[in-house]
């Protein structure tokens with residue numbers, strides 16, 4: 001019996017060693033990023049600018065300690081944010097955008113900077129109320145479902161009420177989504193620059209992160225790019241099952 005026991009013992013040791021090198025590998029590629037005393041360490045789904053894309057979905061920059069910033073869209077605006085201690089939430093609160101909104105409420109760059117990410121298979125749900133804007137060129141649009149919003153020398157903006165299913169997109173228009181006051185009417189006066197964000201990363205994306213892949217939105221379909229194939233070894237299945245059962249966003253504890 002002794003050789004069998006020894007074999008099982010060495011197998012167990014082997015698994016434990018594999019498991020711990022696995023964790024080290026994840027940590028080495030994506031070590032938690034120290035933001036500041038209030039925010040503490042930041043980890044998935046957030047990453048620092050120094051980390052590769054697979055380390056997180058949203059990039060933060062904490063180099064200005066009093067004004068940490070987060071980018072909601074790649075190449076997009078850097079919003080100032082606050083941490084809500086003991087929760088999975090951050091609050092976007094950008095004073096500069098607020099000033100611009102007060103000063104000039106129909107500006108292309110302002111609407112771009114306010115834009116929220118498009119619906120994506122990577123998040124289950126993300127934002128509170130948002131307003132859909134149709135950004136069109138200044139030739140008249142004949143669509144009775146669209147309500148006139150505002151006009152500047154470059155573009156005319158229309159809104160739609162949430163009860164209407166989205167009208168078909170006129171050829172000269174594109175869609176942007178902007179945060180709105182949940183208590184306000186669905187028009188441009190409802191735009192806000194301070195809003196909560198609650199990140200709910202999809203289970204598929206969590207699994208992808210654990211396999212060191214990068215979550216991507218491939219024309220509305222989820223894609224895990226560059227990750228290990230996974231599921232070959234017992235401990236990896238274990239990791240995935242653990243993440244499925246918990247239903248807790250991975251950032252809890254890492255972030256706050």
Ligand SMILES: *[C@@H]1O[C@H](CO)[C@@H](O)[C@H](O)[C@H]1NC(C)=O
Nearest residue numbers: 049050061062063064067069
């Ligand atoms: C982070 O933001 C600061 C300004 O707050 C900027 O000077 C710095 O270049 C940014 N970091 C990177 C890596 O871009």
Ligand SMILES: *[C@@H]1O[C@H](CO)[C@@H](O)[C@H](O)[C@H]1NC(C)=O
Nearest residue numbers: 099100101102103104105107
């Ligand atoms: C306010 O808007 C005007 C024109 O729309 C612009 O010239 C001015 O620079 C803006 N001021 C600020 C503080 O953004």
Ligand SMILES: *[C@@H]1O[C@H](CO)[C@@H](O)[C@H](O)[C@H]1NC(C)=O
Nearest residue numbers: 106107108109110152153154
């Ligand atoms: C119109 O477009 C120009 C060039 O893209 C831009 O500089 C300007 O700010 C835009 N005007 C408004 C009101 O958005």
Ligand SMILES: *[C@@H]1O[C@H](CO)[C@@H](O)[C@H](O)[C@H]1NC(C)=O
Nearest residue numbers: 116117118119126127129130
């Ligand atoms: C916008 O709001 C709708 C519900 O009104 C929601 O389904 C959608 O996920 C929101 N979009 C974003 C980008 O948060």
Ligand SMILES: *[C@@H]1O[C@H](CO)[C@@H](O)[C@H](O)[C@H]1NC(C)=O
Nearest residue numbers: 203204207237240241243244
């Ligand atoms: C985890 O959950 C997703 C959907 O919620 C499911 O497709 C997947 O098979 C689950 N994985 C495991 C290992 O249970």
